[in-house]
Amino acid sequence: MKFIIETYGCQMNVADSELIISILENYKSLQPEEMFEYTEDINQAQIIIFNTCSVRENAERRVLGRISNEISRKQRDRSILIGVVGCMAQRLGEKLNLKSNKRGIYPQIDFVAGVDQYEKLPEIIQECKKKHKFIAQTTFNYDENYTDLLPSRTNKLNAFVTIMRGCNNFCTYCIVPYTRGRERSRPVEEILKEIKQAGEEGYYDVTLLGQNVNSYRYEDINFPKLLQRANQIDSIKRLRFITSHPKDLSDELIEVMANSEKVCEHIHLPVQSGNNEILKRMNRNYTAEHYISTIQKLRNAMPNIAITTDVIAGFSGETEEQFMDTFNLMKEIRYDFAYMFKYSERSGTKATEFKDSVPEKERLARLQRLIDQQTIITTEKYKQKIGCVEEIYVESFSRKNANLLSGKTRDFKITVFEGDESLIHSFVKVKIIDAVGWTLKGKLIADD
Ligand code: 5AD
Ligand code: SF4
Numbered sequence: 001m002k003f004i005i006e007t008y009g010c011q012m013n014v015a016d017s018e019l020i021i022s023i024l025e026n027y028k029s030l031q032p033e034e035m036f037e038y039t040e041d042i043n044q045a046q047i048i049i050f051n052t053c054s055v056r057e058n059a060e061r062r063v064l065g066r067i068s069n070e071i072s073r074k075q076r077d078r079s080i081l082i083g084v085v086g087c088m089a090q091r092l093g094e095k096l097n098l099k100s101n102k103r104g105i106y107p108q109i110d111f112v113a114g115v116d117q118y119e120k121l122p123e124i125i126q127e128c129k130k131k132h133k134f135i136a137q138t139t140f141n142y143d144e145n146y147t148d149l150l151p152s153r154t155n156k157l158n159a160f161v162t163i164m165r166g167c168n169n170f171c172t173y174c175i176v177p178y179t180r181g182r183e184r185s186r187p188v189e190e191i192l193k194e195i196k197q198a199g200e201e202g203y204y205d206v207t208l209l210g211q212n213v214n215s216y217r218y219e220d221i222n223f224p225k226l227l228q229r230a231n232q233i234d235s236i237k238r239l240r241f242i243t244s245h246p247k248d249l250s251d252e253l254i255e256v257m258a259n260s261e262k263v264c265e266h267i268h269l270p271v272q273s274g275n276n277e278i279l280k281r282m283n284r285n286y287t288a289e290h291y292i293s294t295i296q297k298l299r300n301a302m303p304n305i306a307i308t309t310d311v312i313a314g315f316s317g318e319t320e321e322q323f324m325d326t327f328n329l330m331k332e333i334r335y336d337f338a339y340m341f342k343y344s345e346r347s348g349t350k351a352t353e354f355k356d357s358v359p360e361k362e363r364l365a366r367l368q369r370l371i372d373q374q375t376i377i378t379t380e381k382y383k384q385k386i387g388c389v390e391e392i393y394v395e396s397f398s399r400k401n402a403n404l405l406s407g408k409t410r411d412f413k414i415t416v417f418e419g420d421e422s423l424i425h426s427f428v429k430v431k432i433i434d435a436v437g438w439t440l441k442g443k444l445i446a447d448d
Pocket of ligand 1: 055270312341342345346
């Protein structure tokens with residue numbers, strides 16, 4: 001039985017999809033003709049799985065739109081199964097299959113599996129197929145860490161390794177603690193084994209994943225110590241991690257980052273707001289001053305570090321003055337890049353109880369002001385790279401210009417340059433000669 005997974009949302013979902021592929025493909029107790037086989041061609045797939053995101057309403061709407069498209073495929077071939085996994089599956093469970101008044105919820109969905117149920121997917125699918133009945137399994141299992149499972153990687157050069165799952169922070173706007181459950185860290189040795197193996201298979205750039213990697217702890221090993229151990233693995237060349245919470249980013253981590261040659265000069269540190277009152281209402285547990293001082297420490301230790309962030313415009317109760325604190329903080333910090341969102345109410349979260357919501361039009365207008373400012377800063381930051389020599393991990397031909405090779409700098413900037421196909425999957429040095437939009441243009445330089 002051929003299956004496809006369409007993945008939405010964060011890198012954790014990308015990693016989970018790789019895990020699901022591995023679970024299904026390695027499921028042994030089936031007749032040979034019933035074995036699960038991954039395909040990237042939806043026309044061949046008998047099982048279509050959507051790995052979903054709930055973080056903003058738009059994300060859910062988009063997936064529901066896609067599901068509705070694929071339901072027409074089922075009307076042509078009734079044997080096709082449609083399944084939903086991930087955060088939206090966890091949040092809505094069997095409601096996804098109910099014919100309700102709400103637009104976009106479909107009785108044609110065959111199975112729903114929550115984030116801790118992926119090991120049961122082979123049985124869920126088989127039962128669903130045999131008995132022609134809808135199945136939803138969404139109970140949390142805080143012991144579930146997907147131990148001893150190696151993901152089937154879909155990206156050819158970069159590996160994502162999950163080090164912890166879940167979140168205990170309960171930022172008041174965020175649905176994740178409800179859809180992903182409580183924090184749990186994977187055993188150190190297992191993580192190190194997975195990184196080593198990824199490197200041996202040619203995935204030289206490894207990103208450690210967790211909702212809040214800084215709260216990783218397994219026995220007496222905290223995140224900086226894990227990173228230090230990972231840095232010693234010979235088979236990989238670059239190490240990254242997402243996401244860090246500013247309240248937990250320790251001096252110890254900054255020191256380890258600065259002294260570990262494989263740890264790349266980039267940090268993603270979501271600020272969310274530049275106003276202390278709003279940060280408090282968001283339950284972020286840090287102040288703008290603390291955040292700025294953390295950035296200073298990072299820059300003192302690693303002068304060339306690239307810094308990216310997430311911000312939310314128009315959170316409930318945000319006044320124009322409070323919004324300007326965010327605007328000004330972004331101007332002061334000068335991020336290399338920012339993911340900017342307008343606040344989206346998520347039912348069940350604490351922030352929906354706050355009364356004074358900002359009108360939708362105003363949220364959008366504020367978001368646009370942030371985007372306009374950041375676009376200028378990002379362009380300037382990229383232009384500053386002109387003249388620098390950068391190490392590029394060559395990934396492929398450029399999607400926009402098939403005559404150019406494309407790869408990333410250590411600080412996560414896409415760089416294109418002229419070169420031979422044989423350079424793909426290697427590390428080269430280029431001199432940056434131009435910056436167009438958010439792409440650097442380089443010229444290959446000979447190795448001394
Ligand atoms: N509305 C808007 N943005 C949100 N995020 C999380 N929840 C919401 C929400 N309800 C953003 C945060 C987070 C990123 C992954 O998504 O900025 O860091
Ligand atoms: Fe959501 Fe906050 Fe947890 Fe991040 S730290 S996943 S924003 S609750």
